[in-house]
Amino acid sequence: MRSGLPRLPIVTTLTSHTSGVPAAVAAIGATVLGAGVGELVAAIVAPSTSPFAVIGGGMIDIAPAWAKDLAISLFGTGDKAALLVGIAVLLLAVAGAAGVLERRRPPWGRVVLGALGVVGALAAMTRADAGTLSPVPSLVAGVVAAGVSTVLIRRLGRSATAGRPPEDGPTRRSVLALSGVAVAAGALAALGAVAMSGGARAVSAVRTALRLPTPATTTPVPAAAELGIDGLSPVITPSADFYRIDTALVVPQVDPATWSLRVHGLVEQEVVLRWDDLVALPQQETVVTLVCVSNGVGGDLVGTARWLGVPLRDILARARPTAEADMVLSRSIDGFTASSPLEALTDDRAALLAIGMNGEPLPIEHGFPVRMVVPGLYGYVSATKWVTELEVTRFDRAEGYWTPRGWSERGPVKLASRIDVPRAGSRIAAGEAVIAGVAWQTHVGVSGVEVQVDDGPWQSATLASAISADTWVQWSLPWNATAGDHTIRCRALSADGETQTETRTPPAPDGATGWQEARITVT
Ligand SMILES: Nc1nc2c(c(=O)[nH]1)N[C@H]1C(S)=C(S)[C@@H](COP(=O)(O)O)O[C@H]1N2
Numbered sequence: 430m431r432s433g434l435p436r437l438p439i440v441t442t443l444t445s446h447t448s449g450v451p452a453a454v455a456a457i458g459a460t461v462l463g464a465g466v467g468e469l470v471a472a473i474v475a476p477s478t479s480p481f482a483v484i485g486g487g488m489i490d491i492a493p494a495w496a497k498d499l500a501i502s503l504f505g506t507g508d509k510a511a512l513l514v515g516i517a518v519l520l521l522a523v524a525g526a527a528g529v530l531e532r533r534r535p536p537w538g539r540v541v542l543g544a545l546g547v548v549g550a551l552a553a554m555t556r557a558d559a560g561t562l563s564p565v566p567s568l569v570a571g572v573v574a575a576g577v578s579t580v581l582i583r584r585l586g587r588s589a590t591a592g593r594p595p596e597d598g599p600t601r602r603s604v605l606a607l608s609g610v611a612v613a614a615g616a617l618a619a620l621g622a623v624a625m626s627g628g629a630r631a632v633s634a635v636r637t638a639l640r641l642p643t644p645a646t647t648t649p650v651p652a653a654a655e656l657g658i659d660g661l662s663p664v665i666t667p668s669a670d671f672y673r674i675d676t677a678l679v680v681p682q683v684d685p686a687t688w689s690l691r692v693h694g695l696v697e698q699e700v701v702l703r704w705d706d707l708v709a710l711p712q713q714e715t716v717v718t719l720v721c722v723s724n725g726v727g728g729d730l731v732g733t734a735r736w737l738g739v740p741l742r743d744i745l746a747r748a749r750p751t752a753e754a755d756m757v758l759s760r761s762i763d764g765f766t767a768s769s770p771l772e773a774l775t776d777d778r779a780a781l782l783a784i785g786m787n788g789e790p791l792p793i794e795h796g797f798p799v800r801m802v803v804p805g806l807y808g809y810v811s812a813t814k815w816v817t818e819l820e821v822t823r824f825d826r827a828e829g830y831w832t833p834r835g836w837s838e839r840g841p842v843k844l845a846s847r848i849d850v851p852r853a854g855s856r857i858a859a860g861e862a863v864i865a866g867v868a869w870q871t872h873v874g875v876s877g878v879e880v881q882v883d884d885g886p887w888q889s890a891t892l893a894s895a896i897s898a899d900t901w902v903q904w905s906l907p908w909n910a911t912a913g914d915h916t917i918r919c920r921a922l923s924a925d926g927e928t929q930t931e932t933r934t935p936p937a938p939d940g941a942t943g944w945q946e947a948r949i950t951v952t
């Protein structure tokens with residue numbers, strides 16, 4: 430067998446039967462098993478320690494603003510699912526390569542697989558909600574993947590040392606079969622992990638059983654706020670359709686019984702509020718449109734809900750912020766933070782510590798049991814979900830989650846308008862049609878919307894009754910649609926007398942601007 434020349438692996442591949450395929454398959458099988466077992470261990474230890482979730486969470490945390498924007502523009506609110514699929518594909522590719530490596534240069538393949546477990550463990554330990562057991566699921570996953578792949582790949586090798594051609598039929602087949610068993614077992618373990626997410630079920634049961642207090646004050650929704658046009662966003666967004674944006678791969682499960690809010694920092698009196706204290710306070714129900722700073726022109730990362738809660742003003746008043754304070758850093762149980770100007774939380778606006786959404790307890794993914802909602806500010810600097818802490822501080826001393834990632838420290842909502850009907854890119858029949866949409870600048874209000882078809886004059890749309898300056902307003906304009914391709918533009922006028930700017934800017938760093946142009950084909 431020995432020749433005088435060093436044999437490169439590639440030459441080995443071509444000259445013998447040592448194809449890397451069985452080794453790659455074995456390592457992939459072992460890795461699926463390891464990942465499945467890791468998820469199962471996480472389900473037992475704590476769902477937030479899931480190896481997938483901590484690695485994905487770590488990637489989200491180190492992603493720069495443009496990457497977040499790109500993910501949202503490519504996948505919308507499916508960005509998290511896309512990330513997890515991406516991690517899985519990458520993991521399997523690395524596992525396959527590690528298998529080939531283990532076959533040719535042992536022990537480096539198993540070292541790579543073990544190292545993946547260590548990466549997961551490190552990611553787990555740096556999560557905001559890390560507990561002492563947090564590295565365990567990833568370490569178990571790494572050990573299982575490395576161990577099982579070693580055993581399987583050695584089996585391939587044994588036949589070679591026994592003098593038979595390596596990877597002869599029976600050995601190769603048995604290793605492939607065992608790899609299949611590993612994949613199946615891994616999938617079963619992962620299914621078990623899903624079924625076992627008992628914590629999630631428990632909090633969801635608590636939520637279902639909750640009864641919200643009756644509000645002391647409510648905001649009426651005039652019937653004329655809803656134009657009732659087919660395809661137009663309803664003036665109140667059903668919770669199930671409400672956009673969801675956050676960095677949480679595993680939705681935090683917070684039991685109201687253990688929830689508390691600590692108000693501290695530049696205050697005369699530190700305050701700790703428990704759930705029972707919060708629901709005993711006078712509640713206000715108000716309608717507010719929530720906008721994501723990542724919402725592009727014409728985008729759908731905006732929604733309106735009836736929020737029930739206690740004015741943040743009342744809560745901060747108990748703590749008595751000192752004169753030097755100018756910011757409140759709200760912190761979620763998952764480590765997310767938002768920097769809101771103290772003034773926006775203490776002036777006369779309906780900035781709420783909210784417990785209800787559209788007549789029900791907050792949905793878990795929208796912040797159950799308690800979140801913030803502040804009219805006039807983008808969500809990333811105000812709408813902290815699963816909130817547990819308000820640190821009264823200063824902009825020159827602290828910063829929110831997105832600020833070091835390329836987003837502005839302050840995020841007042843910009844004037845915007847959107848065309849819902851006809852849907853951009855759609856085809857409609859010629860004749861009497863209607864152009865309709867929504868417009869908003871929360872806490873400022875909208876005084877008008879103008880529409881332009883092709884190069885025609887700007888025409889004033891009819892506004893529905895506004896619920897308040899804190900909500901979007903529907904608008905519509907009749908249109909006699911003639912056959913051909915048309916471009917429809919809209920622009921809003923604010924209650925401050927501002928006209929929505931035509932200048933196109935991207936969402937980062939402080940919100941997109943520009944007019945939406947919807948292209949419609951009329952036939
Ligand atoms: N804990 C936590 N709260 C958060 C976020 C987050 O990532 N984590 N994202 C914020 C952003 S960017 C927005 S736009 C709103 C979205 O709220 P929603 O998911 O209820 O629509 O939540 C805010 N609150």
Ligand SMILES: [Mo]
Pocket residue numbers: 674720721722723807808809
């Ligand atoms: Mo956002």
